[in-house]
Amino acid sequence: THTTSSPTPQTVTVTGAAGNIGYALLFRIASGQMLGTDTPVRLRLLEIPSAVRAAEGVAMELADSAFPLLASVDVTDDPATAFEGTTHALLVGARPRTAGMERADLLHANGGIFGPQGRAINDHADEAVRVVVVGNPANTNALIASAHAPDVPAERFTALTRLDHNRAVSQLAARAGVGVTDVDGITIWGNHSATQFPDLTHARVRVAGDDGGAPAWRPALDVVDRGWAADEFIPRVAKRGAEIIEVRGSSSAASAASATIDHMRDWSLGTGVDAEGAPRRTSAAVVSDGSYGVPEGLISSFPVTSDGSGAWTIAPGLGPDESLLPGEGGRLAATVAELEAERDAVRGLGLL
Ligand code: NAD
Numbered sequence: 001t002h003t004t005s006s007p008t009p010q011t012v013t014v015t016g017a018a019g020n021i022g023y024a025l026l027f028r029i030a031s032g033q034m035l036g037t038d039t040p041v042r043l044r045l046l047e048i049p050s051a052v053r054a055a056e057g058v059a060m061e062l063a064d065s066a067f068p069l070l071a072s073v074d075v076t077d078d079p080a081t082a083f084e085g086t087t088h089a090l091l092v093g094a095r096p097r098t099a100g101m102e103r104a105d106l107l108h109a110n111g112g113i114f115g116p117q118g119r120a121i122n123d124h125a126d127e128a129v130r131v132v133v134v135g136n137p138a139n140t141n142a143l144i145a146s147a148h149a150p151d152v153p154a155e156r157f158t159a160l161t162r163l164d165h166n167r168a169v170s171q172l173a174a175r176a177g178v179g180v181t182d183v184d185g186i187t188i189w190g191n192h193s194a195t196q197f198p199d200l201t202h203a204r205v206r207v208a209g210d211d212g213g214a215p216a217w218r219p220a221l222d223v224v225d226r227g228w229a230a231d232e233f234i235p236r237v238a239k240r241g242a243e244i245i246e247v248r249g250s251s252s253a254a255s256a257a258s259a260t261i262d263h264m265r266d267w268s269l270g271t272g273v274d275a276e277g278a279p280r281r282t283s284a285a286v287v288s289d290g291s292y293g294v295p296e297g298l299i300s301s302f303p304v305t306s307d308g309s310g311a312w313t314i315a316p317g318l319g320p321d322e323s324l325l326p327g328e329g330g331r332l333a334a335t336v337a338e339l340e341a342e343r344d345a346v347r348g349l350g351l352l
C-alpha cells in the first residue's frame with residue numbers, strides 16, 4: 001500500500017502529448033491514478049508546432065471529462081513554458097524509428113530533442129523534479145537530458161523499464177499458472193532494448209502448498225524449468241515490443257502508459273512493503289553508482305525500491321546467477337556493453 005500523498009498541487013509535464021502513449025496517459029494522470037486521488041494536478045502538454053492543434057484537442061477532451069483533480073491544462077510548443085515549475089516530467093515525445101533508420105540515426109535525431117529539454121528542465125523545473133524518459137532509446141535519451149541539466153541531481157533522471165518488468169511478471173505468472181500478485185522478485189537489468197536481461201534468479205512464485213496446505217513462496221526457477229527461462233522467457237520479454245508492433249500494427253501505447261503511471265506512482269508515493277513486511281521491489285533505469293559492476297553514470301535498469309522521498313534506491317545483494325540458466329550467460333555484461341556503446345556514440349556526436 002502507498003503512503004497518502006500531499007494535497008499540494010503537482011505540475012506534470014507530458015511531452016509528445018498528442019501521440020498514442022500521451023492519449024492513454026493523460027486521462028489516467030488527471031483521474032488521480034498516478035499521484036493519488038487527493039492530489040490536484042496541473043497538466044502541461046508539450047508538442048512540436050505541427051501537433052499543437054491535436055494536443056489542444058486532447059486538452060478539450062480532458063476538460064470534457066470534468067476530472068475533479070485537474071486544476072489546469074496548458075498546451076505549448078515551448079520547452080521553457082512547458083517545464084516551468086514542473087514536479088513530474090514525462091518525456092514521451094521522441095523521433096520514432098522509421099524503416100531503414102539505423103540506431104545511430106535515431107540517437108542523433110533524439111539528441112536534438114532531449115538536450116534542449118534537459119536544459120529547460122535544468123532552468124525551469126521545480127527543484128524536486130522527477131523525470132522519466134519513455135521515448136526511445138529511453139536510457140540514452142535520459143543520459144542526454146541529464147547531461148544538459150547540471151544543476152539537477154542525476155538520480156532525478158530515469159528511464160522506463162517498468163513495461164519490461166510488467167511483461168516479465170505477466171509471462172512468469174502465466175507459465176506458473178498463478179496470478180500476477182503471486183510472483184515477485186523479478187529484475188530487468190540494463191537497456192530498454194532487445195539486449196535487456198529479464199532475470200529470475202531471485203524471483204519467487206506463490207504456489208499452493210503440498211496436500212492442499214497454505215500457499216507458499218518458492219524460487220521461480222524451481223517452479224518453472226530453466227530451459228524455458230533461458231530459451232523462451234528471456235527472448236519473449238526482451239522482444240515483446242517488436243512482437244506488439246508486429247501483431248498490433250503499431251508500438252505498445254496503453255501498456256507503456258500504464259507502466260509509466262506505475263513508475264511515477266511508485267517513485268513518488270513509495271514502493272511500500274508486501275504482506276510479510278518485506279520491501280516491495282520493482283525495476284527502473286536509474287543512474288548507476290557502480291552497483292553490480294555497471295559503470296558509474298550509465299542509466300541502466302536495476303532492482304529498485306523507493307521510499308517516496310526523492311531518489312530510487314538500488315536494492316543490494318540481488319545479482320544475477322547466470323550459471324542457473326543454460327546457455328551462454330554474460331547477459332548482464334552484454335546489455336551494459338550496449339549502453340556503453342550508445343553512450344560512446346552520443347558522446348561522439350557531441351550530445352553529451
Ligand atoms: P507517437 O508517434 O504516437 O507520438 C509521439 C509524439 O511525440 C508525437 O505526437 C510527436 O509530435 C511528439 N514529439 C516528437 N518530437 C517532439 C518534441 N521534440 N517535443 C515534444 N513532442 C514531440 O509515439 P508513441 O507511440 O506515443 O511513442 C512515443 C515514444 O515512446 C516512442 O519513442 C516509442 O518508441 C517509445 N516507447 C517506449 C516504451 C518504453 O517502454 N520505454 C514503450 C513503448 C513506446
Ligand code: LMR
Pocket residue numbers: 136163240241242244251252256
Ligand atoms: C516497447 O517496448 O514496446 C517499445 O519500446 C517498442 C518500440 O520500439 O517502440
